Amino acid sequence: MIESDAVLFSRLKESVHRQAQNRLNITKPFAEWSLNDIADFQADLEAQCKSSISEKWFYNHFKNEGQRLPRIDVLNLLSEYAGFKNWDDFIREKRSEKSEDRSGQARWMVLTGLLIMAGAVWWLWPSTKGKIIMLQDAYTREEIPAERVKMWFTHGQYIQLSAGRIKNCCGDTLYIDGPYYKRQKRKVGTEDTLWISLYPDDYALMLNYFSRSSTENWQKRRMRLMEAFHPEAKIFQSHPRYEGIELLNRDEFIERLTLPINSLRNLEIQDIIYRGDKIFRLRFTQIPEDDENKP
Secondary structure, eight states, rough: OHHHHHHHHHHHHHHHHHHHHHOOOOOOGGGGHHHHHHHHHHHHHHHHHHHOOOOHHIIIISSSSSSOOOOOHHHHHHHHHHTSHHHHHHHHHHHHHHHHHHHHHHHHHHHHHHHHHHHHHHSSSSSSSSSEEEEEEETTOOBBOGGGEEEEESSSSOOOOOOEEEESSSSSEEEEEEEEEEEEEEEEOSEEEEEEEBBBBBHHHHHHHTTOOOOOOOHHHHHHHHHHHEEEEEEEEEEGGTTTEEEEEHHHHHHHHHHTTTTTTTTEEEEEEEEEEEEEEEEEEEOOOHHHHHO
């Protein structure tokens, strides 16, 4: 018996068994049927279809797995008992069900795929919730990238913008600070978009410029730096390559920055703290010349 015939005949036996269960109340599998069960089935088959099967046939094909497909007349008989016109009608019905199952599975797979894609788009697409934060230079009105500043709420940790948004506001006062901008606090209201203008830190920009330029009047440059720094200022130079940090006082820092062949160039301000209107704490690192010249 070829595999497709075996599968179809097995499904026919299942249909016959369901019919016998409904009509004769025999719930046991065919392999466990008694002689009385077989006799009742033969009688019911005769009454319903005007024909029946032998006990030997039942043992060969229902109690055991036969090696060959039964004769077509017996297949027609059993198909009729199971509620079909004949064997061909049974085959058409089962193949139609299989086709519908495959179609349903295909539709389900397509639907599942669409749901997964929709979920991925929802996950990756910028959230529509939260507040949009727009930072701009108070003088030039140019946009300031969020990574150039730090933001936090009154009692919270630093927050990161996601697609320009704060998803969860943890307070009503937002603080913004950056090495090249003056600290500012801003009340957070009900508006969806919060426009914040930041004022540049003139001294930080001056240090940035001095470390990248030369001059013929070094004395004047020293005077500008002396005005900018508090007498007790502490300056920390970070050395990432050596995982270390160096502490300088005001005079040491100014001397290094204003020597004609100065050892401090291409400063990158990391943090700056004021006492009054003078720099009291400064933390910086130097950008290597090769990195500075990269496009």
